[in-house]
Amino acid sequence: MYEFLTGxxxxxxxxxxxxxxxxxxxxxxxxxxxxxxxxxxxxxAFEAVKSIFYWLIPWGSIAARTQPVxxxxxxxxxxxxxxxxxxxxxHNVLLQEAFGVGLWSIPDSVADIMxxxxxxxxxxLFIRRLVRPEVRILTEIRDYVLLVLTMLPFLTGLLASLxxxxxxxxxxxxxxxGEILLILIPFTKLGHMILFFFTRAFIGFEMGGRRGARxx
Amino acid sequence: xxxxKQLKARIKKVNIKKIKNVLETLDGARIKTWLNICAKCxxxxxxxxxxxxxxxxxxxxxxxxxxxxxxxxxxxxxxxSLPFLEASMEALWARCTMCKRxxxxxxxxxxxxxxxxxxxSVCQSHGFVPEFLAKAVENYRVSGNQMALTKxxxxxxxxxxxxxxxxxxxxxTIPMDVPEVKFMYTLNAREPMYYPQDIAQIAQILxxxxxxxxxxxxxxxxxxxxxxxxxxxxxxxxxxNMYQKARDLKVDKxxxxxxxxxxxxxxxxxxxxxxxxxxxxxxxxxxxxxxFCEYLESGRIKIDPSKKLKEPVTYQDPCNVSRNGGLWxxxxxxxxxxxxxxxxxxxxxxxxxxxxxxxGYIPMGPEYRVKRMVSGKIKAEQIRKTGAKLVIVPxxxxxxxxxxxxxxxxxxxxxxxxxxxxCEIMMIPDKFKPDEE
Amino acid sequence: xxxxxxxxxxxxxxxDQAFLNALQMAxxxxxxxxxxxxxxxxxxxxxxxxxxxxxxxxDAEVFDKIAGNLKKYYSKLISSNFKDxxxxxxxxxxxxxxxxxxxxxxxxxxxNAVIEILRFARKEDIDLIVMGSYTLGVDDESDEEPKVEQxxxxxxxxxxxxxxxxxxxxxxxxxxxxxxxxxxxxxELDD
Numbered sequence: 001m002y003e004f005l006t007g008x009x010x011x012x013x014x015x016x017x018x019x020x021x022x023x024x025x026x027x028x029x030x031x032x033x034x035x036x037x038x039x040x041x042x043x044x045a046f047e048a049v050k051s052i053f054y055w056l057i058p059w060g061s062i063a064a065r066t067q068p069v070x071x072x073x074x075x076x077x078x079x080x081x082x083x084x085x086x087x088x089x090x091h092n093v094l095l096q097e098a099f100g101v102g103l104w105s106i107p108d109s110v111a112d113i114m115x116x117x118x119x120x121x122x123x124x125l126f127i128r129r130l131v132r133p134e135v136r137i138l139t140e141i142r143d144y145v146l147l148v149l150t151m152l153p154f155l156t157g158l159l160a161s162l163x164x165x166x167x168x169x170x171x172x173x174x175x176x177x178g179e180i181l182l183i184l185i186p187f188t189k190l191g192h193m194i195l196f197f198f199t200r201a202f203i204g205f206e207m208g209g210r211r212g213a214r215x216x
Numbered sequence: 217x218x219x220x221k222q223l224k225a226r227i228k229k230v231n232i233k234k235i236k237n238v239l240e241t242l243d244g245a246r247i248k249t250w251l252n253i254c255a256k257c258x259x260x261x262x263x264x265x266x267x268x269x270x271x272x273x274x275x276x277x278x279x280x281x282x283x284x285x286x287x288x289x290x291x292x293x294x295x296x297s298l299p300f301l302e303a304s305m306e307a308l309w310a311r312c313t314m315c316k317r318x319x320x321x322x323x324x325x326x327x328x329x330x331x332x333x334x335x336x337s338v339c340q341s342h343g344f345v346p347e348f349l350a351k352a353v354e355n356y357r358v359s360g361n362q363m364a365l366t367k368x369x370x371x372x373x374x375x376x377x378x379x380x381x382x383x384x385x386x387x388x389t390i391p392m393d394v395p396e397v398k399f400m401y402t403l404n405a406r407e408p409m410y411y412p413q414d415i416a417q418i419a420q421i422l423x424x425x426x427x428x429x430x431x432x433x434x435x436x437x438x439x440x441x442x443x444x445x446x447x448x449x450x451x452x453x454x455x456x457n458m459y460q461k462a463r464d465l466k467v468d469k470x471x472x473x474x475x476x477x478x479x480x481x482x483x484x485x486x487x488x489x490x491x492x493x494x495x496x497x498x499x500x501x502x503x504x505x506x507x508f509c510e511y512l513e514s515g516r517i518k519i520d521p522s523k524k525l526k527e528p529v530t531y532q533d534p535c536n537v538s539r540n541g542g543l544w545x546x547x548x549x550x551x552x553x554x555x556x557x558x559x560x561x562x563x564x565x566x567x568x569x570x571x572x573x574x575x576g577y578i579p580m581g582p583e584y585r586v587k588r589m590v591s592g593k594i595k596a597e598q599i600r601k602t603g604a605k606l607v608i609v610p611x612x613x614x615x616x617x618x619x620x621x622x623x624x625x626x627x628x629x630x631x632x633x634x635x636x637x638x639c640e641i642m643m644i645p646d647k648f649k650p651d652e653e
Numbered sequence: 654x655x656x657x658x659x660x661x662x663x664x665x666x667x668x669d670q671a672f673l674n675a676l677q678m679a680x681x682x683x684x685x686x687x688x689x690x691x692x693x694x695x696x697x698x699x700x701x702x703x704x705x706x707x708x709x710x711x712d713a714e715v716f717d718k719i720a721g722n723l724k725k726y727y728s729k730l731i732s733s734n735f736k737d738x739x740x741x742x743x744x745x746x747x748x749x750x751x752x753x754x755x756x757x758x759x760x761x762x763x764x765n766a767v768i769e770i771l772r773f774a775r776k777e778d779i780d781l782i783v784m785g786s787y788t789l790g791v792d793d794e795s796d797e798e799p800k801v802e803q804x805x806x807x808x809x810x811x812x813x814x815x816x817x818x819x820x821x822x823x824x825x826x827x828x829x830x831x832x833x834x835x836x837x838x839x840x841e842l843d844d
Binding site: 018039055138212 | 248252253258274275277282316319324325326453493494540542567
Binding site for chain 3: 412
């Protein structure tokens with residue numbers, strides 16, 4: 001089990017993740033060239049960058065400033081979600097062993113704190129979904145499931161790192177949930193990890209480029 | 217309640233194929249992406265004045281309006297019921313003015329208004345369109361304008377206004393179908409119908425500025441309610457009528473009256489609707505506000521300093537002139553010339569709230585008036601907070617809505633168009649002053 | 654003296670006197686009398702005329718029907734009033750001959766009353782506009798309820814309606830405002 005998950009499983013997950021995202025973006029690009037061709041006349045790189053940039057910096061958008069607590073949580077959530085898996089020393093050690101190269105690593109204590117914060121933020125997002133009527137009305141079961149699935153690798157990783165619970169089981173769950181998450185990304189709303197840039201660029205063209213209006 | 221005629225117009229049985237066809241035609245990569253990646257964060261709710269004015273009822277939040285209508289249509293691949301279409305009609309017309317403010321609040325910049333348009337097209341395909349709006353669309357179909365004015369009526373009104381105004385500005389004419397001039401003026405059908413003085417006013421301004429312009433005898437209608445009624449084909453024809461007339465007259469530019477959605481239609485959406493592959497209008501489009509700004513800055517129109525407005529004034533940013541037209545700064549330059557005590561609403565400029573009359577809401581008529589007044593609460597409060605006595609409004613829709621809000625919420629204000637103010641306070645050069653008798 | 658006289662009907666009995674005066678003047682001048690009514694639109698966007706409470710939506714058919722009703726009503730008014738009332742009230746008892754078939758045309762339009770009356774007057778080259786003094790007896794600009802006399806008859810205080818005021822001040826031809834005898838204001842001078 002462990003061998004499969006850490007061997008072929010990783011490969012399968014990454015191939016589906018990368019391939020799926022690629023196919024999704026490529027097919028959307030194809031459709032857009034065919035059906036939304038007219039919009040390509042209004043492309044504007046500067047406006048696209050602005051439209052993306054203001055939503056990447058903390059409280060850069062009017063919406064984020066309207067709900068500062070929520071947007072802070074979202075920010076924590078996403079920053080940890082990207083930084084921790086990429087720059088965790090344990091992950092990089094594995095990369096080093098397998099390919100002889102690894103990324104720069106952050107100290108484990110920092111990673112633990114970030115993971116904990118990410119989980120707090122995740123719980124906050126979960127509760128917010130339940131509590132705020134305008135969010136609850138939009139939420140379906142799968143939105144809760146996806147949120148939990150996103151947090152699961154982090155929860156199990158943190159528990160393993162802190163040696164809480166049966167280590168071996170935690171690691172297996174960690175790898176398994178991580179792989180499931182990767183596989184789901186291209187096929188769910190989590191695809192926004194890539195598509196975010198496209199939709200933001202589009203609204204940047206339409207509202208920013210053609211009208212000069214702020215989209216943040 | 218819809219009357220019998222309207223019910224007759226509605227299709228009795230859902231034609232799934234037809235709905236599917238509409239959905240598929242309009243289903244681009246944008247729609248596929250938007251419908252899928254919405255994170256359901258609910259941030260759009262706070263942007264929407266319908267939501268804010270209706271006690272934060274979550275059913276009024278932009279994302280829910282899409283989820284419960286267009287989202288369902290795509291999910292069920294067109295297999296929807298008549299009661300569903302009825303409910304969608306309510307959500308798509310009575311709870312959205314397509315002001316696009318939610319797109320500014322969406323982390324993914326989802327263009328919710330663009331999706332509302334698709335929903336409206338689906339409802340329209342089965343006759344589910346608010347009655348008065350449908351009647352206005354019928355007028356466009358038979359006459360090319362929303363009031364079903366005949367060509368003769370229009371020309372006569374222009375002649376009438378020329379006579380009326382000759383007493384005030386010497387040598388004033390309203391040129392009709394003069395080719396190769398700089399501007400072809402296009403207007404809202406309610407000007408010849410209900411407010412012919414608007415025609416007199418623009419003629420005064422253009423005469424004093426010694427502009428080269430003409431009124432077209434056809435293709436003068438710049439409003440486009442079919443665009444808001446989901447009738448994309450007719451909407452394209454209306455815009456094309458105007459472009460064609462401008463080409464026939466070989467004018468440089470089309471000048472659009474103080475109307476919001478007319479500008480959005482002629483400059484931004486019209487080229488899409490009438491199928492210009494580059495998405496750009498074939499002739500340059502100028503909004504009246506831009507021209508007035510140019511006149512004031514260049515001194516072609518001068519304001520009489522003794523007549524400059526003294527009372528507190530605020531400026532209504534029409535969605536389709538400001539956020540969706542990019543002219544908010546231009547509007548403020550004009551205000552600087554017109555008023556001593558100018559006050560901003562909050563939020564304003566491209567972040568401004570819709571007045572609640574846009575997107576076809578005002579033309580939906582008395583049937584929806586109560587709802588319109590409820591949703592207009594946000595705008596009424598915005599205006600009240602400025603303490604302004606005069607609201608300058610470069611849009612016919614906003615004008616009507618703000619007048620109604622004034623009554624409903626006892627705001628004690630008056631709304632006026634820029635041209636009305638200009639005509640009152642501009643200096644008339646001696647050569648245009650009528651001879652002493 | 655006049656070729657064309659325009660009588661603006663507001664569909665209230667209180668303007669009957671104005672109509673009779675208009676008819677009499679048309680008769681005196683051998684002029685055509687145009688009876689004109691505007692269906693006021695409560696909202697000014699769709700180009701369709703409807704009452705304020707959105708009950709009636711009018712189109713060409715409705716205009717024709719109303720014109721027909723106007724004709725019926727005023728024809729009856731002429732036959733029942735001309736011989737006695739008008740001779741006594743409007744002419745001070747001097748009998749005037751009435752043409753057996755007075756030249757009257759009935760027209761109905763939709764829109765804003767002031768604009769449509771002025772537009773129509775210009776188009777038809779009208780020499781004189783005749784109107785009643787007020788509509789419902791309530792000044793359009795005030796919220797006052799119509800006054801009720803002690804005997805219970807809803808006798809309203811006459812006032813110059815905002816439409817009449819506007820027409821009076823904007824028309825290119827003379828305008829005649831007629832207040833019916835039973836409702837004339839007592840002479841009271843403001844200090």
